[in-house]
Amino acid sequence: MTGRGGRGAYRRVPPSVRWWVLLPVVALLLPAGCGVPVDDRPRGVEPPFGPPAAPAASSVPGRVEQAFCLVRDGRLVRTVRQVDAAGGVDGHLRRLLAGPTQAERAAGLGTALPGAVHVLGARLVDGRAHVEVEPLGEESGRSDEVLAYGQIVCTLDSRADVSGVSFLLRGGPLEVPRADGSLSAGPLTAADYPAVTGPD
Known part of the structure; x- marks a missing residue:
């Protein structure tokens, strides 16, 4: 086709061809229009503002857990109490020796110690509880010494600072x-009284 006014001939570009030519240009312009800056290299992510998460609190603040071995149905049962302070082996x-708590008695736990073993005290020597x-009188009337001694051994052996228990x-x-x-003259551990169970 010859243009008017002596201008050279030109060819009309079809509309479909025009869109294919413009698509790469539109693709380059889209990120700039989204408001998200494009970086040359990865950026570090800043942590959210605020104090770090605090560790989980204990069930009873200011108290510690302590294990005790009591008796139920002729077997030794280990239970855990919340106490003000762990203290030493004698405490x-x-x-x-003071016996089960009211809650422990309600759960059917008892003790074989009264009348079976008369304890004067305990001390820690080189990791062993002495x-x-x-001696008890001939009229003690108790025959469950195994449970009584087992209660003492298993209770003290639960401590991290005790490696065995001996009696004097x-x-x-x-x-x-x-x-x-x-x-046995010891040192004895909970393994010598396998009837002990886990926390009850």
């Missing part, structure tokens, strides 16, 4: 019954 043993006892009578080593009926 731990005194809590055991428990001093005195008048300052000398005392052989006490294990769960299988044999006598």
Whole structure:
């Protein structure tokens, strides 16, 4: 086709061809129109503002857990109490000798200690708990010494600072019954009384 006014001939470009030519240009312009800056290299992500998450609090703030071995249905049962302070082996043993709490009694837990073993005290020597006892009279009327000694051994053996428990009578080593009926001067651990169960 020849144009008017002596201008050279030209060819009309079809509309479909025009869109294909413009598409790359539109694709380059879209990111700039979205308001998101384009970086040459990755950027670090800043953490959200605010204090770090606090560790989970204990169930009873200011108190610690302490294990005790009690008796139910002729077996030793380990239970856990919340106490004000863990204290030493003697204090731990005194809590055991005081007997089950009201809640523990309601759960059917008891103790074999009264009348079976008379404890004078306990001390820690080189990682071993030494428990001093005195002989009982002939009229004690108790035959469950295994459970009584097992309660003491398993309670004190639950402590991280105790590697074994020995019993003394008048300052000398005392052989006490294990769960299988044999006598041992120790050091004894919970493994000598396999009737112990987990926390109840």
